[in-house]
Amino acid sequence: MSIRRTTKAARGAVAMASAVGLALVVTGCGGGGGTKGTDGDKPPVRSTAPKGSGPGSPAADSDKVIGEMKGPDGVVVTLHSVVRDSGGFVTVNGTVANHGNRAFNAIDWRSNETELRSRSSISGATLVDKAGKKRYLVLRDTNGECLCTTGLSGLMPGASRPIFAQFPAPPAKVTQVDFQLPTMPPASVQITD
Numbered sequence: 001m002s003i004r005r006t007t008k009a010a011r012g013a014v015a016m017a018s019a020v021g022l023a024l025v026v027t028g029c030g031g032g033g034g035t036k037g038t039d040g041d042k043p044p045v046r047s048t049a050p051k052g053s054g055p056g057s058p059a060a061d062s063d064k065v066i067g068e069m070k071g072p073d074g075v076v077v078t079l080h081s082v083v084r085d086s087g088g089f090v091t092v093n094g095t096v097a098n099h100g101n102r103a104f105n106a107i108d109w110r111s112n113e114t115e116l117r118s119r120s121s122i123s124g125a126t127l128v129d130k131a132g133k134k135r136y137l138v139l140r141d142t143n144g145e146c147l148c149t150t151g152l153s154g155l156m157p158g159a160s161r162p163i164f165a166q167f168p169a170p171p172a173k174v175t176q177v178d179f180q181l182p183t184m185p186p187a188s189v190q191i192t193d
Contacts, residue, residue, distance in 0.1 A: 095160050
């Protein structure tokens with residue numbers, strides 16, 4: 001047998017072994033340990049975001065207005081709901097609209113914390129219980145990221161975007177709070193259950 005045929009045969013064997021190995025790896029990554037869906041082949045699809053919650057979608061209850069904040073350069077924040085959750089949280093939902101002449105970036109609305117990754121968020125928002133003299137800051141996840149709208153940059157004139165922020169819940173007897181964002185006047189809002 002010539003060296004040329006031996007080399008060709010060796011290459012073919014290596015290619016075949018590689019293909020078989022790759023097929024085994026791909027098959028092994030099929031995830032067979034998860035919960036099966038109703039059709040038995042695919043795991044159920046779960047989404048944590050409500051339907052229609054993309055960047056251009058309106059906020060929850062966007063027809064309802066419970067407060068409004070007008071800031072510099074034609075930026076308007078309309079608050080739609082402030083809801084106390086059973087888990088001990090208060091979630092504020094609203095819409096930010098740019099009625100000005102230039103793009104809006106929420107860089108001034110972020111908190112002063114240095115470990116936050118998003119430079120354009122509403123992490124600087126607060127809820128203030130004036131009667132109890134307490135200020136509630138936006139909650140953080142285990143990575144230090146705010147439980148709020150992030151990536152709020154480049155909002156063009158005439159555009160709007162839904163926003164949210166989640167806070168620790170004040171005591172049950174507290175129903176009136178002020179929602180505050182840096183550079184904006186506060187809005188007095190009612191907490192609902």
